[in-house]
């Protein structure tokens with residue numbers, strides 16, 4: 001219904017409308033643009049660059065392996081389980097923001113971290129936190145390490161596709177799976193029987209045919225399968241178990257958390273040269289669960 005406003009009111013209404021309409025239009029255009037704001041462009045370009053690099057690297061390695069016809073047939077993870085196709089974007093983001101951002105560069109490690117479905121290694125209640133930047137409980141008072149630590153330790157081993165790896169502290173089996181994406185075989189020992197059993201079943205279900213789990217005290221290593229090109233310890237002790245040093249191949253690398261004075265722990269990288277000389281280097285302060293069993297005996 002039209003109303004009769006006095007002239008000066010009409011004049012002000014025109015003025016108000018001529019200001020409000022352009023403002024409204026501007027707000028709509030600005031709003032749409034904000035909604036379209038591109039995500040972390042740099043990260044996604046980097047992810048693509050990584051993927052290309054990793055693919056090139058994988059091909060190169062495949063050729064390297066095919067040169068030796070006498071090598072026994074490779075047992076590779078088959079990636080058929082549906083978990084591999086779940087939460088891919090979260091893994092890509094985890095790698096970009098938590099791992100690459102902290103200078104882990106080995107394309108094989110980045111690819112492995114993007115491939116292994118971390119959520120499948122975490123008890124049901126905690127799965128939604130699987131790609132967060134922290135360790136998580138896995139039952140039996142044990143934890144799965146923060147993704148960055150897993151990536152850092154794997155990179156420190158300088159794994160190649162022909163390598164044989166020994167892990168002490170299977171836990172959920174996640175670290176073993178990451179290594180198994182790159183190396184030929186992974187032998188892993190867990191002292192808590194229930195964890196060894198569940199990790200073994202989980203790895204089998206996920207198609208990790210190149211991971212072998214044993215329940216026992218990792219202090220003594222796995223002598224029948226020695227020597228190892230790489231050894232990784234994921235529980236902290238105040239000394240490096242001698243059998244592990246013995247089972248490391250000359251030219252091999254080992255990384256494990258070692259506890260020093262006042263309970264402070266460091267990741268220590270140990271290398272054995274071709275003559276068998278050992279050298280050690282502290283590379284990062286860390287906090288791991290303790291290694292139990294023989295190593296705690298005085």
Ligand code: SAH
Nearest residue numbers: 169171172174175190191218234235291292
């Ligand atoms: N690597 C695991 C996390 C390891 S937590 C993962 O990716 O999930 C450390 C594990 O080491 C625990 O499961 C603990 O039970 C195990 N552990 C402690 N002492 C051990 C020993 N002497 N031998 C083998 N495993 C041991």
